[in-house]
Amino acid sequence: ETDPSVVRLREGDAPGTRVRVLGRVHRLRQQKDVIFLTLTDGYALTLTLETSLSIHGEMRVVPPQQRAPLDRELHADFFSIIGVAAGDKEAITTRVPKDADPQTLYDNRHLVLRGDTAASVLKVRAGALRAFRQTFQEERLLEVTPPCMVQTQVEGGSTLFSFDYYGQTAYLTQSSQLYLETCLPSLGDVFCVAPSFRAEKSLTRRHLSEYTHIEGELDFITFADLLEHLEKVICRVIELILQDPHMAALVRELNPGFKPPSRPFRRMKYADAIDWLVQHNIPNDDGQLHLFGDDIAEAAERKMTDILNVPIFLTHFPVEIKAFYMKKDDSDRRVTESVDVLMPGVGEIVGGSMRMENYDELMEAYKREGIGSEPYYWYTDQRKYGTSPHGGYGLGLERFLAWMCGRYTVRECCLYPRFTGRCTP
Numbered sequence: 001e002t003d004p005s006v007v008r009l010r011e012g013d014a015p016g017t018r019v020r021v022l023g024r025v026h027r028l029r030q031q032k033d034v035i036f037l038t039l040t041d042g043y044a045l046t047l048t049l050e051t052s053l054s055i056h057g058e059m060r061v062v063p064p065q066q067r068a069p070l071d072r073e074l075h076a077d078f079f080s081i082i083g084v085a086a087g088d089k090e091a092i093t094t095r096v097p098k099d100a101d102p103q104t105l106y107d108n109r110h111l112v113l114r115g116d117t118a119a120s121v122l123k124v125r126a127g128a129l130r131a132f133r134q135t136f137q138e139e140r141l142l143e144v145t146p147p148c149m150v151q152t153q154v155e156g157g158s159t160l161f162s163f164d165y166y167g168q169t170a171y172l173t174q175s176s177q178l179y180l181e182t183c184l185p186s187l188g189d190v191f192c193v194a195p196s197f198r199a200e201k202s203l204t205r206r207h208l209s210e211y212t213h214i215e216g217e218l219d220f221i222t223f224a225d226l227l228e229h230l231e232k233v234i235c236r237v238i239e240l241i242l243q244d245p246h247m248a249a250l251v252r253e254l255n256p257g258f259k260p261p262s263r264p265f266r267r268m269k270y271a272d273a274i275d276w277l278v279q280h281n282i283p284n285d286d287g288q289l290h291l292f293g294d295d296i297a298e299a300a301e302r303k304m305t306d307i308l309n310v311p312i313f314l315t316h317f318p319v320e321i322k323a324f325y326m327k328k329d330d331s332d333r334r335v336t337e338s339v340d341v342l343m344p345g346v347g348e349i350v351g352g353s354m355r356m357e358n359y360d361e362l363m364e365a366y367k368r369e370g371i372g373s374e375p376y377y378w379y380t381d382q383r384k385y386g387t388s389p390h391g392g393y394g395l396g397l398e399r400f401l402a403w404m405c406g407r408y409t410v411r412e413c414c415l416y417p418r419f420t421g422r423c424t425p
């Protein structure tokens with residue numbers, strides 16, 4: 001009853017009730033004269049996987065050791081075929097064989113979705129979205145829905161997708177952060193769930209061109225408050241997902257080793273991470289040891305996270321390698337009040353920071369970034385009309401799911417992945 005995709009029975013149907021179910025042949029198991037799913041012989045030999053059927057019969061409860069979905073069997077006395085699924089060369093198992101190469105899987109993603117694993121991940125995804133929304137409600141963040149067509153960058157010009165907007169250049173949003181900041185004065189703390197777009201040049205297992213970005217922005221807070229909020233949100237979301245027995249079973253199946261994180265998360269400053277990487281002889285992508293000021297490469301970051309094997313708050317990144325809007329640390333002006341949340345198996349799943357609240361400092365930051373301040377007038381205005389200490393973060397839903405569901409790549413964690421060179425199906 002908790003999983004509507006298994007059989008369409010009405011809640012409360014008692015054993016012995018006559019029912020009619022509609023569905024597709026998901027598994028065919030043939031025994032001497034019985035075919036499971038519960039069809040008797042004859043016609044059944046012509047059945048192909050994914051054929052859709054209407055079945056009339058008597059619903060019976062069976063012992064758990066029979067491993068029937070929901071411990072129920074439908075003893076059919078009449079069935080009719082609605083749509084025959086292609087067989088032979090066109091059979092679904094031929095289109096997507098067990099050992100299919102990745103390209104075949106991506107080309108046939110619409111058929112792959114009918115498999116148990118893909119469906120389970122998407123169900124957990126829905127559960128996660130529900131849990132995030134509930135958590136934000138508990139934390140009193142209001143949902144807003146910012147536009148995706150924009151004329152400003154947030155995370156650097158190199159990953160912008162641009163397009164023609166009535167004769168002007170516009171971009172697909174990289175992050176809704178700047179808009180969320182403008183909501184604080186009137187709406188208080190806010191969040192959004194929206195697609196973000198990045199024209200990533202490299203093919204990696206954790207980069208998509210379009211991903212689902214869950215972003216939060218909090219007013220009148222300190223950096224310590226931001227970290228505490230992040231821990232609370234992540235742990236509460238996991239708790240809510242696993243509270244649902246159906247979700248818990250899916251996660252257990254997908255990722256048997258998954259352990260909910262415990263608070264507080266380990267805190268590590270960027271400078272200490274650099275030392276740690278040097279000590280452990282983990283080089284950067286160019287084969288050299290890391291120096292203060294270097295971007296930590298994806299592989300090195302993941303290696304460190306896997307060795308430490310706990311969630312990590314990596315904080316205080318140097319000004320030069322972080323976005324223009326990030327507030328500098330008053331006690332060390334070389335670094336920012338910034339945080340990445342790193343999870344074993346994936347690495348960064350969240351990026352956040354306190355925001356520059358000072359007008360002059362922000363004008364200076366535009367200059368340093370090499371962008372004109374004019375298109376940002378609406379963002380700058382926040383510092384003119386009652387500025388405030390505030391901060392926020394963005395969480396990549398697909399990376400969160402890759403971590404929770406133990407998937408190798410974020411491409412398995414969305415409906416139809418978009419990445420370098422792929423925009424179909």
Ligand code: 4AD
Pocket residue numbers: 154155174175176177198200206207208209210211213215216348349350351352353392393394395396397398399410
């Ligand atoms: O670290 P990022 O770039 O931070 C921001 O966009 C901030 N403006 C968010 C904010 O403060 N409101 O991106 C945030 C997160 C990353 O930690 C990662 O999980 C995800 O977004 N992300 C991607 N996920 C999949 N594919 C990509 N190409 C991603 N780029 C970022």
Ligand code: MG
Pocket residue numbers: 340348350351
């Ligand atoms: Mg980041």
